Amino acid sequence: MGLNITQKIIKSHLVSGEMVPGKEIGIKIDQTLTQDATGTMAYLQFRAMDIPTVKTQLSVSYVDHNTLQSDFKNADDHRFLQTVASKHGIYFSKPGNGICHQVHLERFGKPAKTLLGSDSHTPTGGGIGMLAIGAGGLDVAVAMAGQPFYLPMPKIVRVELKNSLKPWVSAKDVILHLLSLISVKGGVNKIMEYGGEGVTTLSVPERATITNMGAELGATTSIFPSDNNTKKFLEAQGRLKDFTPLTSDSDATYDEVIVINLAELEPLAACPHSPDNIMPIKDLDLTVNQVVIGSCTNSSYTDMKRISEILKGKKVHPEVSLAIAPGSRQVLEMLARDGSLANLISAGARILESACGPCIGMGQAPNSGGITLRTFNRNFEGRSGTKDASVYLVSPETAAASALSSKITDPRTLGAYIPVNMPEKYLLDDSMILAPSNQPEKVTVVLGPNIKPVPIGEPLKSQMELPISIKVGDNITTDHIMPAGAKVLPFRSNIPAISEFVFSAIDPGFSNRSKELGQSIIIGGQNYGQGSSREHAALAPMYLGVRVVIAKSFARIHKANLVNFGILPLEFKDPADFDFLEQNDTLLLDNLLTDLRGGTVNVTNRRTGRNIELTVDLSPRQLDVIEKGGLLAFTKAKA
Ligand code: MIC
Ligand code: SF4
Secondary structure (H helix, E strand, O other): OOOOHHHHHHHHHHEEOOOOOOEEEOOOOEEEEEHHHHHHHHHHHHHHOOOOOOOOOEEEEOOOOOOOOOOOHOOOOOOOHHHHHHOOOOEOOOOOEEOOHHHHHHHHOOOOEEOOOOOOHHHHHHHHHHHEEEEOOOHHHHHOOOOOEEEOOOEEEEEEEEOOOOOOOHHHHHHHHHHHOOOOOEOEEEEEEEEEEEEEEEEHHHHHHHHHHHHHEOOOEEEEEEOHHHHHHHHHHHHHOOOEEOEEEEEEEEEEEEEEEEHOOOOOOOOOOOOOOEHHHHHHHOOOEEEEEOOOOOHOOOOHHHHHHHOOOOOOOOOOEEEEOOOOOHHHHHHHHHHHHHHHHHOOEEEEEOOOOOHHHHHHHOOOOOOOEOOOOOOOOOOOOOOEEEEEEOHHHHHHHHHHHOOOOOOOHHOOOOOOOOOOOOOOOOOOEEOOOOOHHHOOOOOOOOOOOOOOEEOOOEEEEEEEEEEEOOOOOOHHHOOOOOOOHHHOOOOHHHHHOOOOOOOOHHHHHHHOOOOEEEEOOEOOOOOOOOOHHHHHHHHEEEEEEEEEOHHHHHHHHHHHOOOEEEOOOOOHHHHHOOOOOOEOEEEEEEHHHHHHEEEEEEOOOOOOEOOOOOHHHHHHHHHOOOOOHHHHHHO
């Protein structure tokens, strides 16, 4: 029987398990990437394993999230990351060189390889035909140590693209449409594999926009074939030798099929406060205060070039603030050299550093009650830095058109389409990517005072009586659990300090309350922990004494992070039982260690006497890890 692309890559990397959906598999990881906000913890964990040099084919450490440097903390993290990279065989992409996913696509991604990244948008690499997966920092550290990456074998969904996009409709609209079809939880434990004649009409950067935002479907990853467009892209990046063709066999089978007719799509927006709250632009009537173009979703050279053509000779509306962050130094320098940057500046754009910036709330927070259009991938409440702002996620074309008019504007009203060709040759200069030292023994790793040791979890007990410290609803994001932004991000390498901010946006008393309770349980709804891969959303609650999370369902990465830090994730057998639990109730868990292995756990609510059945959807390996108190404790115990 023929294989699809995903099966081909998994098969050639399979270390353990069978390719049966839902069963745990272990795969070999060829490449890893980290970014600074998750990287400091990942490298502290890697160093705790005492392995001198990474065992991957390639590992890259990027600095793109925390580039504000409002005091010593971020700069100290950067210095730590640079010295760790140099010592342990890791390439280091300096701050200013660009957003990890954009730079990795340009300079390192290879079709048919596996990539594990400590960032949820690592699937951007699927645009070039990689199996690129986001994970917690500890999983990435373990992969750098040469160990397999474990995950439940996903279902494989074929997304069949028919025809081609109409003028002014863009790759962003394809993924927004898919989000409208299957929602932010529609992709959990699935891989979206693109195929069909429409694929050949999309360039690698366009494909990467689609696979990038596949993260918002909750998908394990998304992937495109590696074809002639991939070859041309790699050739233009001076990397023809990295090309391998990769397509699915003609008799390949899939677990599900979704058909999208590209020709029927129109410009769309994801409305507040969820990436799946989709409306056609033409049906929205809004006055816009701010427009921001950039992020790992839409900051390629061709995206930027097109908006510069739209803005050329025109002026941004006086009531609008337009900020633009090109995705990489390559993009920025090419725009500077071909005159596009001058068009943007002349139009009145505020040019930002090539970094994540406003996407993670590092500057450019909107005004009170502001309406902001962003080409990003997440519009969770408060993520922009302004709690009552309304963030709409749109294509670069819609963003540029709206910046001119101050009204949300369908780019199809701009007149004749402005085609932008893919460059024959990208500008190549890797001088901001530092190779690791060839004398690693001479490199000293420098830790700043804000970099604190990683806390280690406690072994699980068979009997526990735990109070509920918080009860939350559906689709709680890791931004709710562990917020980011300019105030909190500098504490990513200091768990005691960052734990003060757990749930701070929805329940400012949470941190103190849980410390007082000693140990506790969190109750969640559907898709608990969607969004970012930040393991701090598990690590900081663990530090605050959270031992168990009971939810209707979990997002994949967060569930894996909970296990890695010794927090037990359990699911309601009957979701209706959610209604019978309240904050401050005390739950009795009995005979836990035995029952966990049987797949069902019973808890009794002390207040009501009611018994609730919970499902254990964890592999035997994961149960071993949790029993020991997390992956670090487990690895230490094994050693
Ligand atoms: C995000 O987009 O939320 C982030 C910031 O890139 C995160 C990583 C992090 O929290 O450091 C992600 O997507 O994984
Ligand atoms: Fe950076 Fe935003 Fe992309 Fe996350 S989603 S990696 S914060 S640009």
